[in-house]
Amino acid sequence: MKFADFISREAIRAELQADDKEGVIREMIQALLEAGKIESSEFESIVKAILKREELGSTGIGRGVAVPHTKHPSVDRLIGTVAVSREGVDFNSLDGERVQLFFLLISPPDRPGDHLRALENISRQLRDDTFCKFLKKAKSAVEIEQLLDEADNNQFVA
Amino acid sequence: MAEALGRTRGFAFVFPGIASELSTMSQTTATRTVVVTNPMGLHLRAADLIVKLVRQYDCKVELIRDRQRVEASGVLQLLGLGAEQGVQLELEATGPDAEQALDAVVKLFVDNFGE
Numbered sequence: 299m300k301f302a303d304f305i306s307r308e309a310i311r312a313e314l315q316a317d318d319k320e321g322v323i324r325e326m327i328q329a330l331l332e333a334g335k336i337e338s339s340e341f342e343s344i345v346k347a348i349l350k351r352e353e354l355g356s357t358g359i360g361r362g363v364a365v366p367h368t369k370h371p372s373v374d375r376l377i378g379t380v381a382v383s384r385e386g387v388d389f390n391s392l393d394g395e396r397v398q399l400f401f402l403l404i405s406p407p408d409r410p411g412d413h414l415r416a417l418e419n420i421s422r423q424l425r426d427d428t429f430c431k432f433l434k435k436a437k438s439a440v441e442i443e444q445l446l447d448e449a450d451n452n453q454f455v456a
Numbered sequence: 457m458a459e460a461l462g463r464t465r466g467f468a469f470v471f472p473g474i475a476s477e478l479s480t481m482s483q484t485t486a487t488r489t490v491v492v493t494n495p496m497g498l499h500l501r502a503a504d505l506i507v508k509l510v511r512q513y514d515c516k517v518e519l520i521r522d523r524q525r526v527e528a529s530g531v532l533q534l535l536g537l538g539a540e541q542g543v544q545l546e547l548e549a550t551g552p553d554a555e556q557a558l559d560a561v562v563k564l565f566v567d568n569f570g571e
Contacts (some may be wrong), residue, residue: 343559352548353502359531365500392504392531414497425532 299415301446308333309379310439340372358391367403374414378403469476485512488547490565497540502569515551
């Protein structure tokens with residue numbers, strides 16, 4: 299699975315304003331809402347579901363990266379977005395580091411395979427230090443898009 | 457028994473390098489095969505449980521899917537396997553706690569990661 303298969307380009311944010319976990323999650327879901335990927339009536343329900351998942355254990359997977367996610371019946375295909383925080387946010391990460399790079403995923407309850415393949419893609423690409431570093435330094439949504447495209451075209455992973 | 461030990465010592469004295477290598481190989485590698493039965497596959501929380509469990513043992517644990525081999529040292533490595541339900545994985549451990557570590561990891565898989 300490639301980034302282009304699940305990342306909504308219109309919902310990419312290079313300059314997150316939020317400085318805490320819930321704020322980041324709300325800002326990213328708002329971006330998906332503005333991109334027309336979710337219904338406004340589902341906004342709070344999705345926020346709650348993602349926060350509930352975080353209670354089971356942080357999705358801050360290390361290297362300054364987090365993948366907040368949930369299953370939700372209101373989506374019929376996997377949707378996701380990317381955001382970068384300049385300062386980094388305390389996300390109770392597994393390695394204790396602040397998080398600068400976020401991949402938020404919402405998947406239909408009956409498609410666990412797609413969610414897993416998205417996580418597989420994200421983690422494989424992020425193991426490349428250059429890709430990870432460039433993404434965190436990206437100054438615009440367009441720049442992030444370009445980096446994701448390059449990753450999709452195997453520019454980073456041999 | 458004393459005689460056997462004596463011989464071993466003598467051997468170690470003459471060929472210390474080979475003796476220690478042989479002993480490392482013979483006592484510290486373990487392997488198991490598991491199939492992912494969890495409907496969600498080897499997802500993030502499951503991967504985190506494996507990493508935290510393995511940390512408690514004195515050995516290196518690797519998971520192998522076909523030709524892909526990753527160390528169970530971080531969730532990024534494990535998620536990179538993309539192991540969904542039905543996928544078969546080989547587990548390999550090297551180190552003093554190899555057998556115990558793999559027994560514990562297999563139990564996690566069998567218990568569907570407590571879900």
